[in-house]
Amino acid sequence: MMDATTRKALYRAMSRIRTVEERIADLYPEQEMRCPVHLCIGQEAAEAGTGLALDRRDYALSGHRSHGHYLAKGGDLKGMMAEIYGKATGCAGGKGGSMHLVDLDAGFLGAVPIVGSTIPIAVGTAFSSKMKGEDRVTMVFFGDGATEAGVFHESLNFAALHALPIVFVCENNLYSVYSPMGVRQPDGRSIAGIAAAHGVATQTGDGNDAEAVFTLASKAVDAARRGQGPVFIELSTYRWREHCGPNFDNHIGYRTEAEYEEWRQRDPLALYRARLIADGAATGAELAAIDAELAAEMEDAVTFAKSSPFPPRESAGQHIYAE
Amino acid sequence: MMDATTRKALYRAMSRIRTVEERIADLYPEQEMRCPVHLCIGQEAAEAGTGLALDRRDYALSGHRSHGHYLAKGGDLKGMMAEIYGKATGCAGGKGGSMHLVDLDAGFLGAVPIVGSTIPIAVGTAFSSKMKGEDRVTMVFFGDGATEAGVFHESLNFAALHALPIVFVCENNLYSVYSPMGVRQPDGRSIAGIAAAHGVATQTGDGNDAEAVFTLASKAVDAARRGQGPVFIELSTYRWREHCGPNFDNHIGYRTEAEYEEWRQRDPLALYRARLIADGAATGAELAAIDAELAAEMEDAVTFAKSSPFPPRESAGQHIYAE
Amino acid sequence: MTRQIKFFEALREGLDQCMGADASVYVMGLGVPDPGGIFGSTKGLVEKYGASRVLDMPLAENTMTGVAIGSALTGLRPVLTHQRVDFAILSMEQLVNQAAKWHYMFDGRMRVPLVVRMIIGRGWGQGPQHSQSLQAMFAQVPGLKVVMPTTAYDAKGLLIAAIEDDNPVVMLEHRWLYGIADDVPEEAYRVPLGKAKIMREGGDVTIVGLSYMSLESLRAADILKGYGISAEVIDLRSLRPLDEATILASLRKTGRLVVTDTAHGPFGATSEIMALAAEKAFGALKAAPSRVCLPDHPAPTSPALADDFYPRAGHIAAAVLRQLGREPDAALFAPPAGRRLDQPDSSFQGPF
Amino acid sequence: MTRQIKFFEALREGLDQCMGADASVYVMGLGVPDPGGIFGSTKGLVEKYGASRVLDMPLAENTMTGVAIGSALTGLRPVLTHQRVDFAILSMEQLVNQAAKWHYMFDGRMRVPLVVRMIIGRGWGQGPQHSQSLQAMFAQVPGLKVVMPTTAYDAKGLLIAAIEDDNPVVMLEHRWLYGIADDVPEEAYRVPLGKAKIMREGGDVTIVGLSYMSLESLRAADILKGYGISAEVIDLRSLRPLDEATILASLRKTGRLVVTDTAHGPFGATSEIMALAAEKAFGALKAAPSRVCLPDHPAPTSPALADDFYPRAGHIAAAVLRQLGREPDAALFAPPAGRRLDQPDSSFQGPF
Numbered sequence A, B: 001m002m003d004a005t006t007r008k009a010l011y012r013a014m015s016r017i018r019t020v021e022e023r024i025a026d027l028y029p030e031q032e033m034r035c036p037v038h039l040c041i042g043q044e045a046a047e048a049g050t051g052l053a054l055d056r057r058d059y060a061l062s063g064h065r066s067h068g069h070y071l072a073k074g075g076d077l078k079g080m081m082a083e084i085y086g087k088a089t090g091c092a093g094g095k096g097g098s099m100h101l102v103d104l105d106a107g108f109l110g111a112v113p114i115v116g117s118t119i120p121i122a123v124g125t126a127f128s129s130k131m132k133g134e135d136r137v138t139m140v141f142f143g144d145g146a147t148e149a150g151v152f153h154e155s156l157n158f159a160a161l162h163a164l165p166i167v168f169v170c171e172n173n174l175y176s177v178y179s180p181m182g183v184r185q186p187d188g189r190s191i192a193g194i195a196a197a198h199g200v201a202t203q204t205g206d207g208n209d210a211e212a213v214f215t216l217a218s219k220a221v222d223a224a225r226r227g228q229g230p231v232f233i234e235l236s237t238y239r240w241r242e243h244c245g246p247n248f249d250n251h252i253g254y255r256t257e258a259e260y261e262e263w264r265q266r267d268p269l270a271l272y273r274a275r276l277i278a279d280g281a282a283t284g285a286e287l288a289a290i291d292a293e294l295a296a297e298m299e300d301a302v303t304f305a306k307s308s309p310f311p312p313r314e315s316a317g318q319h320i321y322a323e
Numbered sequence C, D: 001m002t003r004q005i006k007f008f009e010a011l012r013e014g015l016d017q018c019m020g021a022d023a024s025v026y027v028m029g030l031g032v033p034d035p036g037g038i039f040g041s042t043k044g045l046v047e048k049y050g051a052s053r054v055l056d057m058p059l060a061e062n063t064m065t066g067v068a069i070g071s072a073l074t075g076l077r078p079v080l081t082h083q084r085v086d087f088a089i090l091s092m093e094q095l096v097n098q099a100a101k102w103h104y105m106f107d108g109r110m111r112v113p114l115v116v117r118m119i120i121g122r123g124w125g126q127g128p129q130h131s132q133s134l135q136a137m138f139a140q141v142p143g144l145k146v147v148m149p150t151t152a153y154d155a156k157g158l159l160i161a162a163i164e165d166d167n168p169v170v171m172l173e174h175r176w177l178y179g180i181a182d183d184v185p186e187e188a189y190r191v192p193l194g195k196a197k198i199m200r201e202g203g204d205v206t207i208v209g210l211s212y213m214s215l216e217s218l219r220a221a222d223i224l225k226g227y228g229i230s231a232e233v234i235d236l237r238s239l240r241p242l243d244e245a246t247i248l249a250s251l252r253k254t255g256r257l258v259v260t261d262t263a264h265g266p267f268g269a270t271s272e273i274m275a276l277a278a279e280k281a282f283g284a285l286k287a288a289p290s291r292v293c294l295p296d297h298p299a300p301t302s303p304a305l306a307d308d309f310y311p312r313a314g315h316i317a318a319a320v321l322r323q324l325g326r327e328p329d330a331a332l333f334a335p336p337a338g339r340r341l342d343q344p345d346s347s348f349q350g351p352f
């Protein structure tokens, strides 16, 4: 069985993502977060399990739905919230918003909302590490939709060709916006199979089981670090809320309430809480204390964000070019 | 054993391509063909075997090295030669040159030298046929290099998703310009494996054996025509001359004379000639008569091309927009 | 002709009528048949015409463009939609090298009757990668046609004309126009590609706008009336072909030019209009032409930076006043009341 | 400083010196280490620096650009080469959305010290898809820098400056310049990005050229001398940043402008130069500026159509004469003797 420290860290990481995302959903209708937000509630196990498998010096990059990746990699929460509020204290000085998180200290190099575009960039950071002989791993996060983009395939080829230290993490949540798999990818073939065909080592797992994810991600990171080349991980999971924004949208017709409920039963956080308690690894009170601490941390971050100043007018014209 | 008509047709198609290409190589130094030419000498079996598997009403598209595909699909030789000579009587009125062959009557819809770009276009013509309920098949030709391009993978996905009537033909001649496979694709994985991973039916074959190619291409065309979806064919073969232009270039260092010689021994035309004679399917004299007829046809085409007028000045400004 | 419908409804009606009239027309693109229906503009079409003519797509912009081209070469009339122009540049190769050139390079033997709709926009923290205006990239390519409707009337008329045209037409639609209503005839009609529209006649200055900035130009003309200045407002509608005659005739009348665009200035659409004025109406010009564009940097996300980033009617009016040697009041630059500048109106509450 | 070397040799020397001086510099792209060595410009580098710093690439332009960006973000200084600009537009998304914006959108936290070399060209039947000049597509993007060297001296100096710059720089190199020699110092030196060069001083007219057309502009100045006209020739060298000051100073002196480009006119680089003249030197202009560009259609392949497609010194001189109210002789338009117009010189015998 996994050691207790790791287990609590996994719980904590998941609960932190959940706490942050739920609070954003609460506050969004105030209209002070004036940028698109893509919440990852429901996918916390995939994000905590992979993020915790990395060292701080490792690199991570992500796409439009990056809050969980940023947090699990150790990104600064205050900087993230201030960024979403468009403030000068934001992790990108207010220039980026929710879709452009960055925290260099934490090795979170950036996220962008053009689907698939950070995949080759991440291959480039892994290439850099290899060129310099560092034992640093890059992990890049994307969804099932991104695997339809040409750059994904080109990137697999290049990473395999040069045996780069990169872990590709695909969270397959069955949808690309409102489009189900069936209208985008042929039946009966797996995404992981494509990566394997490129000669990339491949793993698939239950993206709602944090321990399972952590175990396979740790192996993948380890292999990549030891120079065995890239690894591709596909994790099945589900986004609970609408593609973009704070609401639920099962009623609009692109997926069924029943499907949603089925996944809701597999709530990665609730399941893990129950498991830790059942195993005697933690008491309900201990976990509640963690949750309370995280809620307080989030309130702090929100207060920080709200009370921070907006960027000054002249900042708009700064950093167009590097000096 | 294959029927004699087909066998002679295969011989004839190969010999025609060889005759034409060799003659172009002879004449190129005159500097009257003022456009890049990518000769396909050495790859005739792959081209004849696939092209003859198509009906005239079927569609074919190709890339920079398209002479063989155009001819095997039934493209008009005079129109091709005049096009290479930049004449008004060319199949594209002189606007295109060697890299932009077209013959609508023959179902050869076009060729372009941006590697990979006709692959999705061909998927689109197959999509059209399916939308209209025609039992027409599209065949698209490309090289091993093109399989590194994102559009190739995106196209496989789309074709598989919609079960389109298309046959993808990859002539793997081991090089992309001067770059060998080893610097472009990882060891130990096959191109065909990638297509298979996309859920596309896959065949591989000896691209220097016209009968083998014809047999598998016919099956592929048949399956596509019967609505069974796309088929991918990988044919191993070798280009004898330089990537672009009329000369041999084994001395410049990107490949060895020994490798070249090995493939030279596997000359698809010479082998097939010998086989037909050995089988008693044809006499040397019969085949020589075919060759002579083809040489005469080519001389006619060259004369036609050379004696044709250049396009008039005002044609440059015509057909910018369709009326 | 008193029925008013919104821009997105006009687009939908145009699509519907084209699909109804011609079985070879089909629409495709990410999310085209989804519950959002491209901000309403394709809503209901899948129910009416079925999934084979109203197609969702895998996330593969370059290939879907190739597919559209291939189908157009063989008798279909695809309408491909990108929810943001920022995604469409993944298909630059197919658009610039292929769609624009197949007719020419095969000497007229092939045609590419293709419409590519691309949505441009701004606001609500779309930021640097979701609110570009890249019209000049397309307008510079011979073989493409490029249109940018401003009104619901033109949206429908240009879309129908584009679908019926035998060439690849890029249609850039500003998201902030989607909710604006206009008189739109119920029957099908065409607005010719390549014709600008004089939105307001005037004699003192020519304001050339396009897309959303044509509306700001109209407001600028209203402001200028208060100064006793009569502005002629031209809505370009088409960038390629460019309606030089209409612009030049206006310049010969007014002698003054202000051009405005939803994009940056340098190497943009405004450059071409100013170049045209200098080249072909030099003798008529009474003052240096000026332009009102975005500042020359990417779009910052913070709402606090939107006010300065997006020029408005007041900025256009100020440019006119300066040309006339008058100092504009500071009040011209005040943001409008009742909404933040990252929203088209206060009813718009994100996320997009 | 009397050593003469050719343009491609100057590029190679610049690359060599940068690689020698800084281990973080590496070069990549299709064919970079192959026997052709990008028309000689990377020849010998793989032998000297090894295959890990002189990398061939799979045929995947968008991804190789992303890889270059990722490596640039993390301390390397990639030089990516495309043998034709027509291939580079496959990487438009990475260049426009990513390379140009990472510095800005992360508020200065990241830098992209990347050089992307793209070869433009013409002739020998390259045709519609292998001889475009797409500089205006890049020049309109804030966050990118765009340079176009004309001489071997500038090729080396701009390349070194571009490699040392912390921003993404697109460098467009005309294939017909590769064989032309110039005085080139042996040591490393920089030509500043964003500075035009006055190639020839003159007082009657300003001819603004770029890349290969700057050479035609020089020849035009020679022709004009015969007419008693003194032309100032400005070689732009950089499109972004654009050296407005040099252009405007010249215009204030001469009052006349002819702009020439290797590309089509509309929405091109010439548009911006003319717009600049109209906007900021209006008072100085004595006549309508004019431009000398390719006809507004794709490049036809037939050598018979090359003569009319590519304007030359005579066309530039004619534009100047017309501005001065003089009718140009027909002889100005005669094709040069001794070569066909699809070759840079008669020693060039294809296939490329």
Ligand SMILES: Cc1ncc(C[n+]2csc(CCOP(=O)(O)OP(=O)(O)O)c2C)c(N)n1
Residues within 6 Å of the ligand: A064, A065, A113, A114, A115, A116, A142, A143, A144, A145, A146, A147, A173, A175, A176, A177, A243, C030, C059, C061, C083, C087, C090
């Ligand atoms: C290149 C590109 N095309 C389209 C979009 C619009 N878009 C934004 S998110 C998204 C869905 C992506 O789905 P997936 O990769 O599965 O991620 P998920 O949203 O499910 O986390 C799409 C299509 C985009 N941002 N970029």
Ligand SMILES: Cc1ncc(C[n+]2csc(CCOP(=O)(O)OP(=O)(O)O)c2C)c(N)n1
Residues within 6 Å of the ligand: B064, B065, B113, B114, B115, B116, B142, B143, B144, B145, B146, B147, B173, B175, B176, B177, B243, D030, D059, D061, D083, D087, D090
């Ligand atoms: C997108 C693109 N990138 C690069 C090139 C330059 N190029 C022309 S042919 C070629 C080689 C392609 O190799 P392959 O697909 O194997 O075809 P082959 O030449 O071997 O028949 C290359 C790289 C191109 N034409 N298009």
Ligand SMILES: [Mg+2]
Residues within 6 Å of the ligand: A143, A144, A145, A171, A172, A173, A174, A175, A176, A177
């Ligand atoms: Mg998804």
Ligand SMILES: [Mg+2]
Residues within 6 Å of the ligand: B143, B144, B145, B171, B172, B173, B174, B175, B176, B177
């Ligand atoms: Mg090959």
